Amino acid sequence: MLGLAVLRFALPPPRASASFCTGxxxxxxxxxxxxxxxxxxxxxxxxxxxxxxxxxxxxxxxxxxxxxxxxxxxxxxxxxxxxxxxxxxxxxxxxxxxxxxxxxxxxxxxxxxxxxxxxxxxxxxxxxxxxxxxxxxxxxxxxxxxxxxxxxxxxxxxxxxxxxxxxSSKSKIYHYKIYNGAVMDPFHNNYAYHSAHKLNPHAMQEAAKHFVGVHDFTSFANAVHNDRVRSPIKKISRFDVTEMDAIIQLEVEGTGFLYRQVRNMAALLIQVGKEGLPPGIVPKIIAAKDRKELAKVAFLAPPHGLYLMSVNYDKEILKPPEGSPPISFGRNHQISRCKLLFY
Missing domain, CATH: 3.30.70.580 (Pseudouridine synthase I, catalytic domain, N-terminal subdomain)
Structure with missing residues (x-):
């Protein structure tokens, strides 16, 4: 018979501010x-x-x-x-x-x-x-x-x-995935944007390089309905377009991103990939510093193609304090020996 699994860890001592049962x-x-x-x-x-x-x-x-x-x-x-x-x-x-x-x-x-x-x-x-x-x-x-x-x-x-x-983050890496086939693969339906129109990844890469550098990305930010005021000046260190069979993957790394910035950049690159816009449209939209200029040529790309892949930090800030417990990457479970009944 398999026993009841018991997980053991330390809990805090009772606090005066907490409410407790009696008896x-x-x-x-x-x-x-x-x-x-x-x-x-x-x-x-x-x-x-x-x-x-x-x-x-x-x-x-x-x-x-x-x-x-x-x-x-x-x-x-x-x-x-x-x-x-x-x-x-x-x-x-x-x-x-x-x-x-x-x-x-x-x-x-x-x-x-x-x-x-x-x-x-x-x-x-x-x-x-x-x-x-x-x-x-x-x-x-x-x-x-x-x-x-x-x-x-x-x-x-x-x-x-x-x-x-x-x-403390130094940079973030996002992926945007596009399924570029005539018929959408149902196994990618919730995980990639479908473009039945054949895209030109080389034109998309040519356009993507214009995003690299320090720019005012006002044209690529949607309005935020809260009190936070963020600087539109952001640095993008790289923007790669990779073709992997039917998937075209956009990979962008930057120090930070404005609200829906990555999806707006992806939307413009998709239009360039359809060859409806030239790669040189990117610096013109950036220079406009007006979200309405982007809206004239591209719609917001849907969210299900976007992934936050990693958040990067300096090695020094990631060092745990002295005496810390080992890092947990999850625990492998093993089957204990037991007697099997044969009939």
């Missing part, structure tokens, strides 16, 4: 927080092992870095909101359940606010706890066990107090 029920509830995994295949019991080595004073916060992948098809983007649900909502829900902290204490921050329908291979986020973990593998397994199957934490590590997922 024996309180002790039982605090000692064993049952968690039902999303797929229903296993019920894991997380039992705290609290000692002086596992906990620290609340004022000495520990910061944790996560690398996250997700299929954005069903979600309203990254930014927190309960309905329709977002990636951040589900991550915070899992972290709150495991750590028993509220979202203000966790302070979960993502490196990029991907839009509804946009995917990620290497989104980065950080959160804080007033206590430490001596092992991250069980914690890692617990998070993924609580998340929907189309959201996965790939890596967890302790980070220095100076690390910030968004402001």
């Amino acid at each position: 024996a029920a309180a002790v039982t509830a605090a000692a064993a927080g049952d968690i039902s995994l999303v797929d229903g295949s296993l019920r894991a019991v997380l039992r705290p092992e609290v000692d002086e080595a596992d906990t620290v004073a609340a004022e000495s916060a520990h910061r944790w870095r996560m690398v996250i992948s997700y299929d954005g098809t069903k979600y309203k983007g990254w930014q927190y909101q309960p309905s329709p649900p977002t990636i951040q909502f589900f991550l915070e829900k899992a972290l709150i359940h495991i750590t028993k902290l509220d979202r203000k204490e966790l302070c979960l921050v993502g490196a990029g606010r991907t839009d509804a329908g946009v995917h990620a291979r290497g989104q980065v986020a950080h959160f804080t706890t007033p206590f430490a973990y001596h092992c991250l593998d069980s914690f890692h397994s617990a998070i993924n066990g609580l998340l929907p199957p189309d959201i996965r934490v790939r890596e967890i590590s302790e980070a220095s107090p100076e690390f910030h997922a968004r402001t």
Whole structure:
């Protein structure tokens, strides 16, 4: 018989501000927080092992870095909101359940606010706890066990107090995928934009090189309905167009991007690829510094072809503090020996 899987990690000591049950029920509830995994295949019991080595004073916060992948098809983007649900909502829900902290204490921050329908291979986020973990593998397994199957934490590590997922980033890499065939492959339907019109990747590459450098990208930014004022001056270090059978992949790396900038750049390159516009249109649209000029020649590319592939940092800022637990890349499971009955 296969035994019940037990995940063990340290939980924080009770805080005066928290509300608790009374009597024996309180002790039982605090000692064993049952968690039902999303797929229903296993019920894991997380039992705290609290000692002086596992906990620290609340004022000495520990910061944790996560690398996250997700299929954005069903979600309203990254930014927190309960309905329709977002990636951040589900991550915070899992972290709150495991750590028993509220979202203000966790302070979960993502490196990029991907839009509804946009995917990620290497989104980065950080959160804080007033206590430490001596092992991250069980914690890692617990998070993924609580998340929907189309959201996965790939890596967890302790980070220095100076690390910030968004402001510490050196550059971001995005991909935009275009399926360039007469008939759309149904297996790419949610993961690539379909262009039945045969595109010219060489013309697209010629146009893409005009994006490289430091420019005012006002013409490629949609209006943002919030109080954040961002500089339209951005640096793009490279923009590559690669043909891979029926897929044309756009890969752009830059220090930062404006709201929907990558999708707007992809939309213009698609029009150039159709040979309806010359590659030299790019510097003219950039110089106009007016979103209306781009709207005259190209529509916004749909979100499902876009991927946040990676967020890059200086090696120094990624060094974990001294005495940190080993980085968790997930845990391999092994089948224990058992007796099989033969009939």
